[in-house]
Amino acid sequence: MAEAHQAVAFQFTVTPDGIDLRLSHEALKQICLSGLHSWKKKFIRFKNGIITGVFPASPSSWLIVVVGVMSSTYLKVDPSLGMIARINRTLDTTACMSCQTKNVVSGVLFGTGLWVALIVTMRYSLKVLLSYHGWIFAEHGKMSRATKIWMSMVKIFSGRKPMLYSFQTSLPRLPVPAVEDTVSRYLESVRPLMKEADFQRMTVLAQDFAVNLGPKLQWYLKLKSWWATNYVSDWWEEYIYLRGRGPLMVNSNYYAMEMLYITPSHIQAARAGNTIHAILLYRRKLDREEIKPIRLLGSTIPLCSAQWERLFNTSRIPGEETDTIQHLKDSKHIVVYHRGRYFKVWLYHSGRLLKPRELEQQMQRILDDPSEPQPGEAKLAALTAADRVPWAKCRQAYFRSGKNKQSLDAVEKAAFFVTLDETEQGYRPEDPEASMDSYAKSLLHGQCFDRWFDKSITFIVFRNGKMGINAEHSWADAPIVGHLWEYVMSTDCYQLGYAEDGHCKGDINPSIPCPTRLQWDIPEECQQVIETSLNSANLLASDVDIYSFPFDSFGKGLIKKCRTSPDAFIQLALQLAHYKDMGKFCLTYEASMTRLFREGRTETVRSCSMESCSFVLAMVDPSQTVEHRLRLFKAASEKHQHLYRLAMTGAGIDRHLFCLYVVSKYLAVDSPFLKEVLSEPWRLSTSQTPQQQVELFDFDRNPDHVSSGGGFGPVADDGYGVSYIIVGENFIHFHISSKLSSPETDSHRFGRHLKQAMADIIALFSCTANSKK
Incomplete structure (x- = not known):
C-alpha cells in the first residue's frame, strides 16, 4: 500500500500538547508538480489559440503593422485617409489624455483595426482559393499555367509554419449537389447491376423523386448547409454510428x-x-x-x-x-x-x-x-x-x-x-x-x-x-x-x-x-448479463472469416509505369476477382475522404461502373484481344478516377441521398425511392489505408520494415470487406473478411482470385511491352 500513503498529503493527531501535524513532502511535491503541469498545458492551449486565431498572420505581425502606421504618422504621412484624425477627435471627448498620448492611442487603434482587416481579408481570400477544385480533375503530371498561379496564391495566403488547426476557418463548406445531378449519377451507377425491367422501374421512381419530393427536401438541406459547418458529418455520426444498437x-x-x-x-x-x-x-x-x-498537391492544399x-x-x-x-x-x-x-x-x-x-x-x-x-x-x-x-x-x-x-x-x-x-x-x-x-x-x-x-x-x-x-x-x-x-x-x-x-x-x-x-463489486444479476453478452459476441466472432496476406509480386512502382492509378488498378482487380468468385457484379463501396471541406469525413465511390463491367467481361472472354482489353481497362480506370474525384470534391451520391432521407424522416414523409436506395446491400465494401508520412520510413535501406495496414469486418452477411495498404514501390497488403455462415463467400477463395486478377491485369501490359519490343 505504498501508493496509498503517498496519496495523503498530510496527517494529524490530537495530543495533550496540541495538534501534531506531519506533512508528506513527497505528496506535496507531486501536487505542486501536477499543478504546474496543468497550468503549463493551459498556457500552451491559450498561446496556440491566439496563434491559430490570427492565422494566416502571426502575433508579431501586429507589431509590424502598428509600428508602420506610427512611423508614417510621425513622417506626416496619413495612411488612414483621415481615420486616425477621427479617432483622435473622439478621444478628445474623454479629456483625460495628453495630445501625444491621444496620437499614440489613435495610431495603435487604427493599426490594430487594419491588422484585423488584413487577417479577415487573407482568410476569406484563402477560403475562396480553396473552394476551387479544378486542379484535381487535371491529367496526372500535367499542370496548366493557371493552376500554377493558383497554387502560388494559395501558398502566399497560407502563411508560414501552420499549426494543426490553422486552416480550419479557411476551409470551404461542403457543397450540396443538385438533386437532378445526384439522381442521374445514381441511375448511372446501378445500370449495370439491374435487369432492364428493374432499371426502368427505378428510373420512374428516381425521376418522380427529382421532380416532386426531392426539391422540398433539398430546400431544408440547403438551409442546413448555410447554418451548419458541415451538412453531413453530425447526422452521419449520429445515425450511422451512435444510434446503431448492434x-x-x-x-x-x-x-x-x-x-x-x-x-x-x-x-x-x-x-x-x-x-x-x-x-x-x-x-x-x-x-x-x-x-x-496534411496537405495535398506538393504540401499546398490543406485537409481538415x-x-x-x-x-x-x-x-x-x-x-x-x-x-x-x-x-x-x-x-x-x-x-x-x-x-x-x-x-x-x-x-x-x-x-x-x-x-x-x-x-x-x-x-x-x-x-x-x-x-x-x-x-x-x-x-x-x-x-x-x-x-x-x-x-x-x-x-x-x-x-x-x-x-x-x-x-x-x-x-x-x-x-x-x-x-x-x-x-x-x-x-x-x-x-x-x-x-x-x-x-x-x-x-x-x-x-x-x-x-x-x-x-x-x-x-x-x-x-x-x-x-x-x-x-x-x-x-x-x-x-x-x-x-x-x-x-x-x-x-x-x-x-x-x-x-x-x-x-x-x-x-x-x-x-x-x-x-x-x-x-x-459486480452482483450476480450483472454477471448473468455479462455471460449473455459474451455468448452473443462469441457467436459473432466465430463467424468471421479473415484472410490477411502480403502481395509482393509487384507494387505501385510497376503499376505507375503502366500509366495508371494504383488505386484504380486494384479496384478493377477487385471487380474481376469478385466476378470470378461469384459469377456476377455487385454494388461496390469504396471509401473516399471529403476532408478538403471543413469537418468533412467520407463519401462513397461506387466502383462498379458500366466501364468496369465491360472490362471484366472482356477479361473472362477468351476471344477478346489484349489490345481491346487494354482499351477497356483504360476507359474503366479513367472512369474510376473521375468518380473518386467527384466524391472528394463534394459531388458524390450517397451522403447527399442519406441526408435527404434524414430530412424526409424529420418531415414524416415517405419516399419509396430513398427507402429502396438506402436498403441496397454493399456486398463488396473496400477501403485503402493511406500511408501519410512516407518520410518516416526508408524502404530502400530497410525493405523489410513494411506495415501490414489494417482491416475491418464484413459489411453484408453474404459479402466481402476488403482493405489494402500500398507500401513503398513493391508491396501491397490485403485484408479480406466475410462470414463463415454464408454459403456464397470464402475469404481465401476470394484472395486467390484477387492474386490471379492482379497478375492477369499486369500481364496485359507485359504482353504489349513485349510485342512492341
Missing part, C-alpha cells in the same frame, strides 16, 4: 497491424513501454498542435484536421436509444488489462512523462502480479462487445455509484486502453496464412472480453512482443489512427530503440508507485 465489435470497430516481418523486441513489457511512450509523445505533439496539417481532436481521452458511452461520445481535454492515466484484471497506471511522475524503461517497469509489475480476478471482472468488457441496449441498462443499474463507478470512470476517462495479451501473434514464415489470419482475428475481436471496444483506441501487445490497435469508429475515420500508428512504429524502431538485451533503454525507477488494481 455490436461495435466486428461490425464497426477496425484494427491496425504493425510491421509485418520485423519485431524490434520480443519482450512484452519492453515493447509496451516503448510504444506507450511513443503514443504519449504523439499526444503531447497533438496537445501543442505541433503535428503538421478536426478529427484529431478526439483521438485521446475519449470513450463511447452506451445509451438505450443512442450512444454519446465522452471526450476530456486531458487524462493522466491509462488502464491496462491483463489476465482478467484491470490496472490504473499513472503516466506522470515528478511532473514529467514516464520514460520508456519506467513504463516497461510498470507493465512488468502488472505481468508479475499474481492476484486473481474479482467475481465478474475477468469478462466484464464483453458488455462492450455485444448489443448496446443490454450494456446501457447494465451500466445504468450497476455502475452508477460506489467502487464500480470509480473503476468504470477510470476506464472511460483513461487516455487510452491497453491489453497485455497472453497469446502470441504475428507473421510466421513456416505457416504464413494461419498466422496472419489469427493475428487479424485477434486484433479485430480477441476473446471478446479482453478489449474495451468503447475506447477510441485499444492498444494491444502480445506475449511475443507483437502489437496492434483496435479502434472505435464513431469519433473519426481510419486515416487519423493510421497517422498516429505510423509515428508510433517509426519512433519505437528508429528513435527510441532497445538495449542489446531487448529491454527499453534507460534505468528503472523504484520510487514510482505501483499500478493500482481497479476494484469491482
